[in-house]
Amino acid sequence: MKIDYLTLFPEMFSGVLQSSILKRAHDLGAFSYQLIDFRDFTTNKHNKVDDYPYGGGAGMVLQPQPIFDAVESITTEGNNPRVILMCPQGETLTQQKAEELAEEDHLIIICGHYEGYDERIRTELITDEISIGDYVLTGGELGAMVVTDSVVRLLPGVLGNEKSAVEDSFSTHLLEHPHYTRPSDFRGHKVPDVLLSGNHQKIDEWRTYESLKRTYERRPELINEEKLSVKEKELFQQVKNEINLASED
Template identity: 55%
Template sequence: MRIDILTLFPAMFQGPFSESIIKRAVEKGTVDIHIHDIRDYSQDKHKRVDDYPFGGGAGMVMQIAPIARLIDKLKSERDYDQVIYLSPDGKRFNQKEANRLSLCDNIILLCGHYKGVDQRVRDQYITHEISIGDFVLSGGELAAAMVVDAVVRVMPGVIGDETSALTDSFQDNLLAPPVYTRPSDFRGWKVPDVLLSGNNKLIDEWREQQSLERTRRLRPDLLDDSDMP
């Protein structure tokens, strides 16, 4: 997969993308990530990419011209499955969407800033809009980094134990069950006996029951769209 990220602040991705799973995925060649500075496509001598909104109002708006030049250049070089805009009013990002995007060959992520991008960018170029929650960030960079992490980690070969990703929270509209490791008794706080029993059938039943109970208690909204009892 190739991911092209369009941003005003390329340095914001250095930390998240130089560690852990994303770094390993890049080194393996599983994902190819390219960061593009939108200012490089401004024809203003000061590399300006924003202007006042028509009709007045507070804040600034990202201009269409630099973004259009950059997207046109990328699309002339390859086909893209999705051109995604990170926006507070986009579709709520979830695990199902991460799984879907992981099957794409090429995607573009556009990071907004200020009061957003000129609406014509959204009308003419964007195929999909994503929000990571009902709150506003200073820009789309952190949201883009989260989307990339969620997408990359479910791609085949990225995680050593691929079944680990399949048992994560939200994969089946349920939260993950509690997990424990050694020691089995710490300060009198003990691991549930069933997990030490060696009975895989009972362990699986316990985990399923715990997932369902946790979801009903903490995130009952997830069950609204589920076939679970």
């Protein structure tokens, strides 16, 4: 995968792209990236990339010309990358969106600043608008880093253990079950006996139950009972019975 970032602040990316899993992914050749300062594509003598909005109002708006020219400089005939606009008005990033983007060969991520974008960037240039939440940031760079991390970790070979990504929260439309490691008894708080039993069928059942329970308690809207297996429906009914009894006490 190749990712091109259009940004006015390329230096913001260095710590994230050169650390941890993203550095590993880059070193493995799973993805490459290019940081492009779209100010370099301005045609005015002051290198301005923004201007006052037509019709008046507060703030400055990014002009279309530098961004259009920057995108056109990295696309060729027959190359149709996904062009992503980081924008608080966009589709909220989900695990399913990350999985979809991980299938692509080339992403271009546009990071804005100031009050907003000229609407022609949105309507004529981009394929996706993505938000990482219902709040406003100073610019799109931090959001672009979140998108990158969520996507690149899904690329083959990046995590080492392929099951890790498959079993993540939201990949199965459920939150992940609790995890434990050594010691089995820490300050009187013990690991559930089933995890020490060696009975993998019972362990899988416990994990499914706890995943359903955690999702029902924290994000019940994620559970689609029609998509649950027969066993999951049985366990989910047990979860609801347990929680209902606890609420009555």
